[in-house]
Amino acid sequence: MLTLFYILSAITLATAFLTIFSKNPIHSAIYLVLCFFSIAGHYFMFNAQFLGIVHIIVYSGAIMILMLFTIMLMNLNKEDEKNKTLLSRLAAVVAFGLLGLVILATFIKSQPVIESYKVSGQDYQSIKVLGQVLLNDYMVPFEFASILLLVSMIGAVLLSKKEHINN
Incomplete structure (x- = not known):
């Protein structure tokens, strides 16, 4: 079981880095789908089958289809992209490094909030309990997440519209 965890972790990290460093946006989206499937494998290993299936359906299915449509709609061509100056690239690297240091320091300094766990006896793997918690609490x-996705899709469509100049 530990070997399977290491294999899934290696696949997750490799596809995540390939998603970031891939030049082609379609290849990047495909690597992200593979990353999502390997994360779902982690859910299955933790005996959370419902979360694994929902993760595959929602992220690998719906979200990635939405992202692919957005990428295709925006028609990202390398010829249209302006080259970034060395100063802007250096500023991006410095900002990324500082953000990484802040996140790392936060993780190192953080303390667990719960000192002891109490067993309630309730099965949180049950779909009925999960549905009640999700749709009540x-x-x-x-609903905010669904509105955010809708607004981002509308924004992508509006950004990709080509303006016609009448002469």
Whole structure:
């Protein structure tokens, strides 16, 4: 089981880095789908089958289709992209490094919030309990996420519209 964890972790990290460093946006999206599938494999290893299946359906299915449509709609061509100056690239690297240091320091300094765990005896792997928690306690964040996705899709469509100049 530990070997399978290491294999899935290596696949997750490799496809995540390939997603970031890939020049072609379609290849990047395909690497992201592979990353999502390997993360779903981690859910299956943790005996959270429902979360694994939902992860595959929602992320690998719906979100990636939305991203691919957005990429194709925006028609990203390398010829149209302006070259970045050395100063802007250096500023991006410095900003990324500083952000990484802040996140690393946050993880190092953070302390666990819960010192002891109490067993309630309730099965949180049950779909019934998960549905009640999701649609009762977390209904508003769930709806905000759907509105955010809708607004981002509309924004991508509006950004990709070509303006016609009438002469």
